[in-house]
Amino acid sequence: MFSLIKKDLLVQRNYFLYGLFAAVVIAVSFQGLKEVMFQAMVFLLTYFFVQHACFSDDRACADLLLNSLPISRNAVVLARYVSLFAFFAIALLYYALLAGVVKILPLPLELGPVSFEGIAETLMLVVLVNSIFLPIFYKFGYGRSRIVNMILLLGTFGALGSAGEKFMNLFFALALYAFSYFVSLRIYLNKEF
């Protein structure tokens, strides 16, 4: 399974560079909205990384490859669900890096401090959105899941900054994510390639 997570990271080598650029754009666009800027940056970066991993699978006819390797369908789905946390960690790292650079260099940007609650709320959003997106991706493929994707993205923007009030908590989101994994697994086990 770790091989597949490694693959999810390797396929977006170039995308990680774009991610750095996107982080700067988000930091500039959300100036003055400290907490929201953090959430927007980490959420969007994670979202784009997950999307690109799914897109890469789709473009490479990965299902043919993955299902001819000695690995179970369960491991294929689980790897994608675990990859999300790796992407989230990378997005956090980007924010920390950018905050570090802004501190050292005299740039006219401000990146606010990050609270544990802020991280938990963002993770909750990331997990909730992907709990819905991933089963749709496994059912319909990348191309056809993009519309749902857009709706999810717009909906999330409405929730930024007030996620803690609107949703139950991170544990609920993680439970939903686990349920989503079982739904995706069921879909993938019955899928024909």
Added chain:
Amino acid sequence: MVEPVLEVRDLKKRLGDFEIKGLSFTLERGYIMGFIGPNGAGKTTTIKLIMNLIKKDGGFIKIFGLDNSIEKNSVKIRDRIGVVFGENVFYEELTVREMKEVIAPLYSRWDDGAFEMYLKRFSLPAKRKIKELSKGMKVKLALAIALSHDAELLIMDEPTSGLDPIVRSEFLEILSDFIQDEGRSVFFSTHITSDLDKIADFITFIDEGSLVFSSPKDDLFEEYALVKGPKAVLNPETQKYFVGLKEHQFGIEGLIRNREEFKKKVKDKVVFERPALEDIMFYFTRGKKNV
């Protein structure tokens, strides 16, 4: 008794208008089986069923004696087989070496030394991105991966289509080397039958989802013959020997079965030739309309 490497029995699958209609054939250890048929005959569907990429509606498939439809068996089976698809299935953004690094840890018997040897032999640049490789190089990469984990069975779906003749010959040479180890077998689907004339031991021929025959290649050349002769040879008694027939201004040309018996009937009125697999496939599919 040694289990066959691949055993397909009464395999059925419906996909829209198309149907695999009760296919049965067996590949024993140590042989190359060519899997032939015209485009749309069901070769890729059958290979997908063998790989459990699609679910069968009926029958069974056993690989190394294991039922392939059980997920637990599937993982064990795939550890012992190498697969080469006709299309690229690798991640184009990755380099050859990165792709290897993703795949290698999944196999229990991966041999890095063998992989490096094949890279050298196939002149595959390890640092090049897969999207920058030619079609021939991508097939060679698939083959290098398939050969580097001590696979006992190679399953290939039209690997040579779209390759130039030199790369194709090289490819066939590699297969001949692979099969030198008697424990290894190859199941090779193609519509370029001249490849199989050279290397196959058995031929399984399907058309419109049904089995036409599955037989040792040399038996085919004993059984079938190409004949050329005058139209006068055709009569109700001789006609039943023809698998397929072409009539032209000067006479007839066709493929007959039961060569020796037919020979006795027509004596020396016709010329007999050894058919190529292509002739057999042609007369079985298109030629039957003319008999």
